[in-house]
Amino acid sequence: AKKEPWWKKAVIYQIYPKSFQDSNGDGIGDLPGIISRLDYLEGLGIDAIWLCPVYKSPGVDNGYDISDYEAIDPNYGTMADMEKLIAEAGKRGIRIVMDLVVNHTSDQHPWFVEARKNVDSPEHDYYVWAKEKPNDLRSSFSGSAWEFDQEIGQYYLHIFAKQQPDLNWTNPKLRQKVYDLMNFWIDKGIGGFRMDVIDLIGKEPEKGITGNGPKLHDYLKEMHEKTFGDRDFLTVGETWGATLDNAPLYSDPDRKELSMVFQFEFTELDKQQGKEKWDTKPVDCGELKSVLAKWQKLDFNHSWNSLFWNNHDLPRIVSRFGNDQDKRVVSAKMLAILLHGLRGTPYIYQGEEIGMTNCPVSKIDEVEDIEARRMYDERLAKGEKAEDILKSINAQGRDNARTPMQWNASHDAGFTSGQAWLRVNPNFSKINVQAALNDPGSIYYCYKALIKLRHQHSVLTDGSFTLLDTQDQVMAYYRENAEEKWLIVCNLTGAEQRFTLKDQVAKVLLSNQDSLDELKEGKLAPYAAYLLQVEK
Numbered sequence: 001a002k003k004e005p006w007w008k009k010a011v012i013y014q015i016y017p018k019s020f021q022d023s024n025g026d027g028i029g030d031l032p033g034i035i036s037r038l039d040y041l042e043g044l045g046i047d048a049i050w051l052c053p054v055y056k057s058p059g060v061d062n063g064y065d066i067s068d069y070e071a072i073d074p075n076y077g078t079m080a081d082m083e084k085l086i087a088e089a090g091k092r093g094i095r096i097v098m099d100l101v102v103n104h105t106s107d108q109h110p111w112f113v114e115a116r117k118n119v120d121s122p123e124h125d126y127y128v129w130a131k132e133k134p135n136d137l138r139s140s141f142s143g144s145a146w147e148f149d150q151e152i153g154q155y156y157l158h159i160f161a162k163q164q165p166d167l168n169w170t171n172p173k174l175r176q177k178v179y180d181l182m183n184f185w186i187d188k189g190i191g192g193f194r195m196d197v198i199d200l201i202g203k204e205p206e207k208g209i210t211g212n213g214p215k216l217h218d219y220l221k222e223m224h225e226k227t228f229g230d231r232d233f234l235t236v237g238e239t240w241g242a243t244l245d246n247a248p249l250y251s252d253p254d255r256k257e258l259s260m261v262f263q264f265e266f267t268e269l270d271k272q273q274g275k276e277k278w279d280t281k282p283v284d285c286g287e288l289k290s291v292l293a294k295w296q297k298l299d300f301n302h303s304w305n306s307l308f309w310n311n312h313d314l315p316r317i318v319s320r321f322g323n324d325q326d327k328r329v330v331s332a333k334m335l336a337i338l339l340h341g342l343r344g345t346p347y348i349y350q351g352e353e354i355g356m357t358n359c360p361v362s363k364i365d366e367v368e369d370i371e372a373r374r375m376y377d378e379r380l381a382k383g384e385k386a387e388d389i390l391k392s393i394n395a396q397g398r399d400n401a402r403t404p405m406q407w408n409a410s411h412d413a414g415f416t417s418g419q420a421w422l423r424v425n426p427n428f429s430k431i432n433v434q435a436a437l438n439d440p441g442s443i444y445y446c447y448k449a450l451i452k453l454r455h456q457h458s459v460l461t462d463g464s465f466t467l468l469d470t471q472d473q474v475m476a477y478y479r480e481n482a483e484e485k486w487l488i489v490c491n492l493t494g495a496e497q498r499f500t501l502k503d504q505v506a507k508v509l510l511s512n513q514d515s516l517d518e519l520k521e522g523k524l525a526p527y528a529a530y531l532l533q534v535e536k
């Protein structure tokens with residue numbers, strides 16, 4: 001039989017380098033800092049690190065604006081540090097998955113510098129230009145996606161900030177340049193790529209098409225063939241436009257494109273319909289359940305999905321769908337068990353494993369993030385009240401989930417000996433890694449147990465999924481393969497709920513409750529979660 005790729009049983013840990021660990025007191029996390037925390041990650045048990053961009057960058061979008069793909073940004077260290085990280089992680093059985101940002105570059109990238117100087121240069125056609133403004137396409141960071149360039153007298157496309165000009169994937173020379181830079185990193189021994197907004201590369205912006213363009217899958221097939229195709233490599237596409245129907249197009253192994261997708265359907269659940277992410281509403285438990293259950297219907301022999309609750313673009317999950325006040329620990333564990341019981345490859349965002357919470361801001365000066373700042377300016381100009389905009393930022397802003405990792409109760413949470421680039425969440429004296437390691441009942445040990453279960457029991461990877469018919473506030477499901485049958489029962493709410501247990505419990509594998517007594521009486525305490533092996 002064919003050997004299963006390693007990433008099917010893996011759990012990936014996402015590091016946002018700017019906020020993980022500073023080693024030299026400049027207040028910015030760096031590669032030596034990450035290396036110094038590898039033992040911690042080995043202890044947690046993860047298989048790979050998704051490392052957000054560390055390439056040379058002016059930092060307009062914290063590294064998602066790259067000016068040299070084959071150099072490390074001096075804020076983060078040197079190429080030697082990067083090679084050491086790959087080697088040291090490797091010794092601990094941890095692979096490094098790099099962030100590949102090739103929908104756009106920085107406007108400081110030598111290609112763009114040349115492109116805007118010289119219409120006749122080959123580089124000019126690496127980007128997307130128009131003599132007249134083609135349409136009203138909007139940038140994800142507010143305002144028009146077309147910027148008029150004075151020097152050259154033409155508009156260029158930027159789906160993100162104007163300092164992030166979009167690459168023209170219809171140009172075969174440009175595509176080859178991208179494959180070359182990918183091979184540069186593959187040859188250094190990395191374990192995979194997380195591909196930033198990869199579903200945009202087939203864009204036809206003059207027609208208003210950005211996501212899922214007609215050539216997208218041709219490009220991915222070509223990329224597979226010219227780069228990672230013959231390796232045991234993880235590739236995950238950041239695909240905001242992924243649906244149950246098109247996910248197999250990316251991830252069916254026979255199509256030779258990517259390993260899996262990130263799909264974002266659950267992030268729509270607390271958004272008012274037809275509005276922006278900033279316009280929130282309370283999530284409906286029934287809808288949450290049906291989105292999670294729906295994605296379990298994927299044909300996992302011909303596609304693959306990832307499992308995640310948060311990342312550097314999304315609010316912290318315990319603040320979003322749980323309770324980050326008096327029920328923080330129990331609700332964080334419930335959300336962990338709910339997600340990690342599902343089929344797919346789980347991702348943990350740094351700090352999630354200790355139940356870090358969104359860090360609120362009280363004025364716009366405390367926000368660095370370009371997305372939130374531009375939205376703030378735009379809405380203020382439209383006459384919205386600062387107070388209301390800040391409320392949206394506190395619910396959905398990216399910086400609120402990007403505050404430094406909380407390691408211990410000392411100065412700046414042990415993140416830096418200097419002053420952190422972004423204010424550390426003041427709750428660090430209570431919520432930190434050291435406290436979590438010292439407490440057998442902490443969220444950390446729940447995550448650690450879930451990772452171990454995934455490594456040891458293939459039912460999590462290959463078992464079927466069946467949703468039980470319950471009230472909306474409760475999500476209960478079976479996972480079953482030839483060897484075992486598991487039952488996962490979660491109370492999604494902070495109120496007590498009812499659930500009728502019909503199975504014979506063989507073993508309690510994990511729970512955030514002390515015993516099965518209440519469950520056996522048909523009661524679920526607030527945010528109760530049980531992961532049980534039951535008789536088949």
Ligand code: TEU
Binds near residue numbers: 065196312314371
């Ligand atoms: O994110 C893509 C993306 O669409 C997000 O910017 C999204 O619009 C928003 O943050 C969440 O609602 C990727 C990266 O993950 C993000 O950090 C970058 O800013 C962006 O691409 C541009 O490279």
Ligand code: CA
Binds near residue numbers: 023024027029075
């Ligand atoms: Ca530093």
